Amino acid sequence: MTNKELLYIEDALGHECFMKSCSNKTSGKLQDVNLSNYMKELEQKHTELFNKFLNLL
Numbered sequence: 096m097t098n099k100e101l102l103y104i105e106d107a108l109g110h111e112c113f114m115k116s117c118s119n120k121t122s123g124k125l126q127d128v129n130l131s132n133y134m135k136e137l138e139q140k141h142t143e144l145f146n147k148f149l150n151l152l
Contacts, residue, residue: 107148111141111148114141118135119134121134122134
């Protein structure tokens, strides 16, 4: 892997970690059950994407 590709993966990992964290915090603050569940689904999706990027290394 080139240095540029590694930098891209590192950046993508940071973005996915941030999105996962935001989804987690938001789902805990929401009172609407359906919306909270949707945010939990987004958190799971970002966790999966994070793991996929991590497996590239």
